[in-house]
Amino acid sequence: MQMAVVNLNPGQTVYCEAGKFLFKTTNVTMETRLSGPPGGGQQQGGGSGGSGMGGMLRQAMGTAMQVGQRALAGESLAFQYFTSQGGEGTVGFAGVLPGEMRALELNGTRAWFAEKDAFVAAESTVQFGIAFQGGRSGMSGGEGFVLEKFTGQGTVIIAGAGNFIDLNPADFGGRIEVDTGCLVAFEEGVQYGVQRIGGLNRQGLMNAVFGGEGLSLATLEGNGRVILQSLTIESLANALKKAQGGDKQGPTGGMFSTHAG
Numbered sequence: 001m002q003m004a005v006v007n008l009n010p011g012q013t014v015y016c017e018a019g020k021f022l023f024k025t026t027n028v029t030m031e032t033r034l035s036g037p038p039g040g041g042q043q044q045g046g047g048s049g050g051s052g053m054g055g056m057l058r059q060a061m062g063t064a065m066q067v068g069q070r071a072l073a074g075e076s077l078a079f080q081y082f083t084s085q086g087g088e089g090t091v092g093f094a095g096v097l098p099g100e101m102r103a104l105e106l107n108g109t110r111a112w113f114a115e116k117d118a119f120v121a122a123e124s125t126v127q128f129g130i131a132f133q134g135g136r137s138g139m140s141g142g143e144g145f146v147l148e149k150f151t152g153q154g155t156v157i158i159a160g161a162g163n164f165i166d167l168n169p170a171d172f173g174g175r176i177e178v179d180t181g182c183l184v185a186f187e188e189g190v191q192y193g194v195q196r197i198g199g200l201n202r203q204g205l206m207n208a209v210f211g212g213e214g215l216s217l218a219t220l221e222g223n224g225r226v227i228l229q230s231l232t233i234e235s236l237a238n239a240l241k242k243a244q245g246g247d248k249q250g251p252t253g254g255m256f257s258t259h260a261g
Contacts, residue, residue, distance in 0.1 A: 002101045003094040004120065004157050008084035013037075014091060015081045016121035022092035024082060031081045037124040081124070093121045095159025097236070102164065102227060104156050104185070110224075113192070114148040114158050114185040123154030147192075160184040162231025170223040180218045181232030187224035195219050 003022060006014055015037060024030065082091045095101060096117070104112050106126055113131055122128065131149040150156045169176045169190065177195070186192065194216045220226050 001094065001098040002159075003092055004101055004103070006091045006093065006121065006157075008082070008089045008091065010084055010087055013081055013083040013124040014121055015079045015124060016093050017119055018078045018080050020093050020095065020120050021080055021082075022094050024091045025089045027085050027087055028089035028091055029083050029085055031083075032078050033081060034078050036079065036128055037081075037122075037126070079128075091121075093157065095120055097159070097161040097231075097233065099159060099161040099229060099231060100164040101157055101159045102185070104150070104158065106150060106153055106156060108151075108153045111188040112150045112156065112185055113188070114150070115160075115183055116146070116148065118158040118160060118184055119148050119150075120157040120159050122150065122156035125154040126150055126152045126156045158185055158227075160227070160229035160231075161233065161236060162229050165228050165230070167226045167228065168224065169220050169226065174223075175219060175221045176226070177217045177219050178228055179232065180216060181234055182228045182230070183218050183220075184227040184229045186220060186226045190220050190222040190224040190226060193219045193221075 008014060008028065018032065021030075082089075101120065106112065119128065127150070129149040129151065131147045164184065167176060180194065183192075196216060
């Protein structure tokens with residue numbers, strides 16, 4: 001299981017999801033807040049400058065909206081902020097599953113999208129948001145109907161399970177199809193969708209019942225970077241249950257498998 005060790009310049013701030021902090025040097029301050037980093041989008045109002053009771057109300061409403069979005073994405077309700085004071089500082093972070101981590105560099109031109117709970121930490125110049133994929137594709141995709149969205153400039157660190165592989169759909173005829181639980185992140189410009197495996201015929205039912213993939217696959221089209229993981233949370237949970245004598249996958253797998261827990 002990997003960890004990220006971040007070196008901060010004097011006055012530099014990085015934030016993480018609560019629960020993914022490991023260690024810090026003593027000159028790094030830690031603050032827990034419900035609000036996202038400055039410039040994070042919805043809490044910024046138009047022209048009045050946000051003074052007085054009206055400004056306080058708008059800020060409170062913006063914070064409540066951000067908290068609600070993070071709850072939908074399966075993230076913690078608060079962020080932890082770390083700022084180096086009086087010199088360089090060091091902070092360590094980690095994910096929650098055995099696997100890899102990636103440092104994504106945002107230059108302000110392309111956003112990144114990630115699965116729920118992939119976010120670990122980011123510079124304060126990176127904004128955390130939510131992308132709604134729509135009820136049909138998202139609800140059948142196995143990863144919920146929302147994705148995490150990162151915009152701005154700077155570094156964002158994500159984590160997943162197992163080993164990572166980087167692909168570009170443009171190198172494979174413009175489209176790839178993957179297990180919905182294997183998708184970690186993809187660049188803006190790549191279109192994400194969900195399709196049924198086969199038709200409502202004999203082979204389609206065989207794929208769904210015995211193939212281990214259920215009824216749907218995620219589709220990724222376009223030209224951009226895609227990160228996949230070799231291990232899914234469900235397969236890890238099922239393997240642990242099986243080792244304890246309670247195999248939740250069942251003899252057929254596929255659509256008849258049950259989620260551990």
